[in-house]
Amino acid sequence: MRKIFSRPESLRNAVTHYCPGCGHGIAHRLVAEVIDTLGLREKVIGVAPVGCAVVAYDYWNFDCCEAAHGRALAVATAIKRCRPDRTVFTYQGDGDLAAIGTNETIHAANRGENLTVIFVNNAIYGMTGGQMAPTTLLGQVTSTTPLGRQADLQGYPLKISELLAALPGVKYVERRGLFSPQEIIRAKAAIHLAFDNQLKKNGFSLVELLSPCPTYWGMSPVAAMDWIKDTMVKEFPLGRIK
Amino acid sequence: MFSAFDLADNYRMPAMILGDGMLGQVMEPLRVRVPSGAAAKKYAKAALLASKPWALTGCAGRKPNVVKSFYLKDGDLEEFNLRLQKKYSLVRAKETRYEGMMLKDADLVLVAYGTMARICAAVVRQLRSEGKKAGLIRPVTLWPFPAEAFLPSVSPARAYLVAEMSYGQMLEDVKLALNGRARVNFIGRAGGGFPREEAIAAEARKL
Numbered sequence: 001m002r003k004i005f006s007r008p009e010s011l012r013n014a015v016t017h018y019c020p021g022c023g024h025g026i027a028h029r030l031v032a033e034v035i036d037t038l039g040l041r042e043k044v045i046g047v048a049p050v051g052c053a054v055v056a057y058d059y060w061n062f063d064c065c066e067a068a069h070g071r072a073l074a075v076a077t078a079i080k081r082c083r084p085d086r087t088v089f090t091y092q093g094d095g096d097l098a099a100i101g102t103n104e105t106i107h108a109a110n111r112g113e114n115l116t117v118i119f120v121n122n123a124i125y126g127m128t129g130g131q132m133a134p135t136t137l138l139g140q141v142t143s144t145t146p147l148g149r150q151a152d153l154q155g156y157p158l159k160i161s162e163l164l165a166a167l168p169g170v171k172y173v174e175r176r177g178l179f180s181p182q183e184i185i186r187a188k189a190a191i192h193l194a195f196d197n198q199l200k201k202n203g204f205s206l207v208e209l210l211s212p213c214p215t216y217w218g219m220s221p222v223a224a225m226d227w228i229k230d231t232m233v234k235e236f237p238l239g240r241i242k
Numbered sequence: 243m244f245s246a247f248d249l250a251d252n253y254r255m256p257a258m259i260l261g262d263g264m265l266g267q268v269m270e271p272l273r274v275r276v277p278s279g280a281a282a283k284k285y286a287k288a289a290l291l292a293s294k295p296w297a298l299t300g301c302a303g304r305k306p307n308v309v310k311s312f313y314l315k316d317g318d319l320e321e322f323n324l325r326l327q328k329k330y331s332l333v334r335a336k337e338t339r340y341e342g343m344m345l346k347d348a349d350l351v352l353v354a355y356g357t358m359a360r361i362c363a364a365v366v367r368q369l370r371s372e373g374k375k376a377g378l379i380r381p382v383t384l385w386p387f388p389a390e391a392f393l394p395s396v397s398p399a400r401a402y403l404v405a406e407m408s409y410g411q412m413l414e415d416v417k418l419a420l421n422g423r424a425r426v427n428f429i430g431r432a433g434g435g436f437p438r439e440e441a442i443a444a445e446a447r448k449l
Contacts, residue, residue, distance in 0.1 A: 041301070042300050042303075043302070044300065045299075045300065057306075057310065061306055062301050062306050063298040063306050064298070064307075064309075065298055065309045066309060066310035066311060079298060083298075083299060086299070086300050
């Protein structure tokens with residue numbers, strides 16, 4: 001019998017701690033598949049964020065490092081500069097990358113570090129209990145915006161990918177969603193390109209993935225996928241940004 | 243200063259080099275002694291960077307390495323803490339450093355580090371010239387704190403004066419090390435001021 005589907009070697013046989021319907025499982029797998037395809041498993045070093053995905057290293061089957069909250073790109077910079085022949089990537093949520101780590105993110109991007117960033121945006125703080133994130137949509141109800149985010153009180157959703165795209169050191173930025181098989185295939189292609197860029201020493205590449213958080217959005221997993229497709233993409237349009 | 247880097251590398255933990263307002267502002271000539279011959283070989287051996295089987299280099303030919311301090315499973319974090327405690331004990335046993343000056347016959351011992359230690363060394367010489375049996379303990383490492391310098395067999399004095407450019411950051415360490423067996427006084431200033439020789443000597447004469 002011909003085997004047509006199996007677990008990537010870069011993914012461990014483990015039960016994840018993620019909530020039902022969470023997007024991290026999909027995103028982890030896409031990263032693992034791309035690393036396998038490019039033959040990088042033994043040459044890659046991943047940097048995990050603080051947030052729900054902090055234990056990503058328990059699910060991936062390659063070298064990984066933890067970073068202090070938001071500092072993944074600073075840590076990745078050091079690893080890459082010490083080992084320029086290895087492939088180094090960060091995997092960060094919106095709280096990690098676009099809130100507490102904004103400083104490190106912008107400066108690593110502006111230095112044009114030859115790194116790959118997988119940026120998982122679910123417009124909320126998942127690990128800490130569903131608080132408003134910089135990426136939370138206007139009107140979105142969170143535990144800290146019970147009346148919905150209001151621009152005059154909490155400002156606007158931060159489009160960090162568009163911000164980063166303005167920097168000359170940044171070579172590639174693309175935003176995809178994890179809400180349909182078709183979009184997931186596009187997301188994988190974007191992740192592939194982002195790793196390929198690093199192998200070709202093109203410089204800083206970032207892929208933003210709009211990802212569901214059914215638990216803190218207060219939705220069923222299916223409704224959460226629909227919410228990305230119908231609502232979230234209006235604020236965070238899909239496609240190549242740079 | 244040099245050894246701080248090797249220590250951090252060997253024990254895989256941060257080594258903090260403490261400065262102070264004076265050290266930050268002054269310059270003085272420094273002769274860098276580069277070891278040669280046998281001394282160089284000895285140093286190279288001592289400073290040989292610890293092997294790093296934990297390093298993140300890509301997992302070719304081995305199981306993946308993960309550098310982390312976060313453990314979710316019950317008991318794992320405690321086990322990690324116990325491992326760290328073992329390491330701290332080893333550091334305490336092997337890396338505690340201090341300099342003792344004229345302790346054997348001293349009745350009165352000054353305790354100081356950094357800029358204050360140099361000032362206190364001058365005070366000790368001044369007091370000795372007056373016939374007073376003074377000594378100095380200069381902790382080189384503040385952690386691990388050199389409690390053994392305060393053992394009666396090393397420093398039998400019954401009176402101590404802690405001098406600091408602070409309001410007493412080391413004072414409690416000294417008191418703990420002496421554990422009530424000697425009198426401990428303190429002199430200190432902060433915010434850029436530092437106790438002068440005369441002030442320290444006057445304070446010491448009271449003891």
